[in-house]
Amino acid sequence: MSPRRWARALAWFAAGAATTMLMWAAGLVWFVHSSLTIAADTGETEAIVVLTGGRSRLETGLDLLGAGRARKLFVSGVNPRVERPELMRVVGHPDTGDISRIVLGHDADNTLGNARETAGWMQQEGYRSLRLVTSWYHMRRSLLEFERVMPDARIVAEPVFAGRDSETWTGWADVAVLTVSEYDKYLAALIRPEITAVWPHAGENSMAVSHHP
Numbered sequence: 001m002s003p004r005r006w007a008r009a010l011a012w013f014a015a016g017a018a019t020t021m022l023m024w025a026a027g028l029v030w031f032v033h034s035s036l037t038i039a040a041d042t043g044e045t046e047a048i049v050v051l052t053g054g055r056s057r058l059e060t061g062l063d064l065l066g067a068g069r070a071r072k073l074f075v076s077g078v079n080p081r082v083e084r085p086e087l088m089r090v091v092g093h094p095d096t097g098d099i100s101r102i103v104l105g106h107d108a109d110n111t112l113g114n115a116r117e118t119a120g121w122m123q124q125e126g127y128r129s130l131r132l133v134t135s136w137y138h139m140r141r142s143l144l145e146f147e148r149v150m151p152d153a154r155i156v157a158e159p160v161f162a163g164r165d166s167e168t169w170t171g172w173a174d175v176a177v178l179t180v181s182e183y184d185k186y187l188a189a190l191i192r193p194e195i196t197a198v199w200p201h202a203g204e205n206s207m208a209v210s211h212h213p
Contacts, residue, residue: 041131047125051134056135058093070131072102073098074103137178139157
């Protein structure tokens with residue numbers, strides 16, 4: 001290939017890379033803005049579903065259950081060695097009689113697993129609506145997976161904003177890295193159906209490496 005053709009090829013490659021980065025950055029801006037502006041529905045649902053990954057999530061779910069916002073609370077992705085009384089003690093939530101309405105799921109170890117585990121429990125209970133409790137940066141991917149697995153269910157987002165200290169530069173850096181990582185996971189989940197249509201085992205591989213945030 002002549003030097004002129006090499007230069008032209010490199011120019012096209014650079015333009016393509018720059019366009020891709022601009023699209024990725026624009027998507028990141030949308031992801032952060034849309035995640036931070038999700039408004040929780042104040043209506044009731046049949047179930048509250050908490051995805052493990054932070055104490056604030058479970059505290060929020062328990063508060064909602066205590067306020068009568070749903071019949072039962074399902075916690076997905078709990079360590080198999082943890083049972084309800086121990087979980088309540090760890091959170092420091094008093095036993096107000098709600099413990100009999102709390103169900104723990106021990107099978108899920110990633111977001112897609114959460115959706116599938118919850119769908120099975122919802123079917124057993126005969127429920128058609130749920131309030132999904134997870135961290136704000138994890139909500140977009142969670143809604144994507146849950147809506148795919150349960151397309152006929154009413155899913156209400158309940159994002160949790162409490163968490164890491166962002167008062168220092170280190171805190172802001174941690175939040176930024178976490179958010180970018182979750183955005184990339186969201187993009188991977190978004191295109192997974194197209195990939196698995198060509199390479200069926202790709203979905204299994206992605207589940208094996210995609211853990212809770």
